[in-house]
Amino acid sequence: MRIYGFEKLEVWHxxxxxxxxxxxxxxxxxxxxxxxxxxxxxxxxxxxxxxxAEGSSRSTKKDQAHFYTMAYSxxxxxxxxxxISYELGYVSKSKLVExxxxxxxxxxxxxxxxxxLNL
Numbered sequence: 001m002r003i004y005g006f007e008k009l010e011v012w013h014x015x016x017x018x019x020x021x022x023x024x025x026x027x028x029x030x031x032x033x034x035x036x037x038x039x040x041x042x043x044x045x046x047x048x049x050x051x052x053a054e055g056s057s058r059s060t061k062k063d064q065a066h067f068y069t070m071a072y073s074x075x076x077x078x079x080x081x082x083x084i085s086y087e088l089g090y091v092s093k094s095k096l097v098e099x100x101x102x103x104x105x106x107x108x109x110x111x112x113x114x115x116x117l118n119l
Contacts, residue, residue, distance in 0.1 A: 004053075004056075004057075004109070005057065006052055006053035006054045006056040006057070006073045008064040009056060009113070010051055010109065011052060011106060011109035011110055011113055012052045012053060012056075014102070014105060014106050014109060015048045015049040015052055015071070015075075016049045016100060016101045017107060017117070018045065018048070018103070019045045019046055019048065019049055020103065021047070021098075021099060022041060022042070022045045022078065022082075022099065023042060024063070025091065025095055026038045026041050026042060028090070029085065029090045029091075030090065037085055037090070038079055039087070040081055041078060041081045041082065042077045043073045044075075044077040044081065045074070047062070047070070047074040048071045048074045048075050048106065049071075049077070049083070050061060051068070051070045051071035051074065052067070052068065052071050052110075054067050055068050055070075055071070056065025060073075061118070061119055062106045062119065065114050065115055065117050065119055068109050068110055068113055069114065071110055072107055072110045072111070072114070075103055075106055075107050075110070076107070078103065079100065079103050082096060082100075086101065089114050097111075
């Protein structure tokens with residue numbers, strides 16, 4: 001079986017694992033948020049690993065950088081939505097801190113990946 005380039009990226013694995021964690025976390029949000037925050041958070045977190053995968057397949061550094069930037073932006077979107085969820089009392093402080101640490105790890109690696117392209 002072929003291993004694709006994105007599967008070799010540590011940042012992709014971290015983003016994928018974070019997506020699983022965020023999906024599990026959003027299970028506890030109220031049903032009234034199913035089509036609001038839950039849907040939006042999940043769409044944003046899935047787009048992180050998806051954009052990393054898509055970017056890794058692009059032939060130019062400029063295209064790759066674009067998708068890594070999109071992944072970074074989606075990660076920031078997730079953080080913003082989780083902060084709002086915390087303010088609304090949907091997410092505990094400890095869970096927010098745990099996820100925020102993982103977000104920081106992924107965003108740092110995304111920055112390093114993008115900077116490695118030497119644009």
